[in-house]
Amino acid sequence: MTQGRFITLEGGEGTGKSTQxxxxxxxLRTLGHTVVETREPGGSPGAEAVRHVLLSGAAEPLGPVAEALLFAAARTDHVQTLIRPALAAGTIVICDRFIDSTRVYQGAVGQVAPPLLDALEEMATGGTRPDLTLILDVPPETGLARAAARGNGDPDRFEKEGAAYHAAVREAFVARAAAAPARCVLVDATPDPDAVAAQIAGIVAARLGLHATAEAS
Structure with missing residues (x-):
């Protein structure tokens, strides 16, 4: 059986990751592929429990290192129970956030030491890495306005941070894309969702060769 493909979507708040x-x-399903959608933090029962702790802000007083440890714990369960089995079954896995978010929020912005993040990443993923990472990019003020317009209640742990914080997040994501061009593609997410979706479909086809299957033809 052919190994599946692992695609992650990254970016700051309100960039449209979940929609895209x-x-x-x-x-990809219209092309005949089997796809699993998931997210971080979360994606498995154990990880979803940790998601509430993280996004509610309950772990914030403990500092970025504690948050990084909790993200790693959630990711370990997620990878072991959902991502790795799905890939082994030949499924395409699409994940809303993954390792790059930890490197940005807890690393570049939170100043958690890279050696600790390296160790946590290896423990949590066991070498499971995305085949393609789409980093969606919009100006922070645009993203925050979109997040507020969603009307999902109070801002979460990260949405509530100030303009300087979100500017630093954007800068760090752009740097991640530049540092790993073989895996990461920076996507201009300011146009309307249809245009962004078309752009992403083209990138996925070009980078991973995911075209229509024989069954869908």
Whole structure:
């Protein structure tokens, strides 16, 4: 059985990751591919429990190192129970956030030491890495306005941070894309969702060769 493909979507708040993950999954299904959609923090029962602790801000007083440890614990369960089995079964896995978010939020912005993040990443993923990472990019003020317009209640742990924080997040994601061009593609997410979805579909086809299957033809 052919190993599946692992695609992650990254970026700051309000960049449209969740929307574009759903649209990419739907597009690939129309081409005849089997797709699993997931997210971080979360994606498995154990990880979803940790998600509430992280996004509610309950872990914030403990500092970025503690948050990094909790993200790693959630990721370990997620990878072992969902991502790795799905890839082994030949499924395409699309994940809303993964390792790059930890490197940005807890690393570049939170100043957690890289050696600790290296160790946590290896422990949590066991070498499971994305085949392609789409880093969605919008100006921070645009992203925060979009996040506020969603009307999902109070801002979460990260949405509530100030303008300087979100500017630093954007800068760090752009740097991640530049540092790993073989895996990462920076996507201009300022146009309307249809245009962004078309752009992403083209990138996925070009980078991973995911075209229509024989069954869908």
């Amino acid at each position: 993950a759903r649209r990419l999954a739907a597009h």
